[in-house]
Amino acid sequence: MAVETDTLGQAPAPDGLSSEWHPTRTTWILWAILFVPLLYVGAVVYTTAAFHGEIPQSATGTVDMPVLIGVVLLGLGIAWVHEGVHGIFMLAFGGRPQFGILRTGILVYAFYATSPGQRFTRRQFLAVALAPLAILGLLGIPLCMLTPYLVVPFALHLAGCMGDIGISWHVLQRPPTVMCEDLRDGVRFWKQAA
Numbered sequence: 001m002a003v004e005t006d007t008l009g010q011a012p013a014p015d016g017l018s019s020e021w022h023p024t025r026t027t028w029i030l031w032a033i034l035f036v037p038l039l040y041v042g043a044v045v046y047t048t049a050a051f052h053g054e055i056p057q058s059a060t061g062t063v064d065m066p067v068l069i070g071v072v073l074l075g076l077g078i079a080w081v082h083e084g085v086h087g088i089f090m091l092a093f094g095g096r097p098q099f100g101i102l103r104t105g106i107l108v109y110a111f112y113a114t115s116p117g118q119r120f121t122r123r124q125f126l127a128v129a130l131a132p133l134a135i136l137g138l139l140g141i142p143l144c145m146l147t148p149y150l151v152v153p154f155a156l157h158l159a160g161c162m163g164d165i166g167i168s169w170h171v172l173q174r175p176p177t178v179m180c181e182d183l184r185d186g187v188r189f190w191k192q193a194a
Contacts, residue, residue: 019189067149086128120180121179140158
């Protein structure tokens with residue numbers, strides 16, 4: 001499902017390098033499929049919060065173009081805040097985060113945060129990877145209670161966390177002593193120095 005390499009190409013692996021993991025086309029397809037149930041869960045949770053425990057039976061009325069543009073901009077804003085949360089946790093663990101946009105396998109583009117050359121313990125890496133899901137996922141509930149216009153951006157955010165969940169699953173397959181280096185398009189695994 002993912003490219004797993006023992007070295008960095010043809011050159012000998014640096015001391016301690018165990019492997020690298022990068023999402024493949026199959027990984028992107030799987031994540032796109034799993035995006036749908038997460039989007040549904042997000043829509044139910046945030047709609048329930050927005051309408052104070054009741055899900056509306058039907059949507060009536062029309063959506064104005066300014067409202068639609070506002071919702072799209074809120075979604076992009078949440079995506080950047082998501083990457084900012086990754087960056088804050090990288091900083092907390094001694095990293096120097098860098099941010100950008102990259103072309104992916106299925107999605108046209110995705111935002112990213114990375115800290116080149118920084119090795120995190122497995123526990124630190126999982127905290128970096130899952131912090132936006134936990135923090136923004138929970139923050140979305142009271143914010144959606146303030147305005148239903150945030151339901152779609154927060155539901156999309158929850159579904160968009162599929163990549164972080166998938167990467168975390170691969171990290172959890174490694175021993176607890178592994179050191180993890182975030183790459184903008186994958187993870188490099190290092191054996192901990194003795």
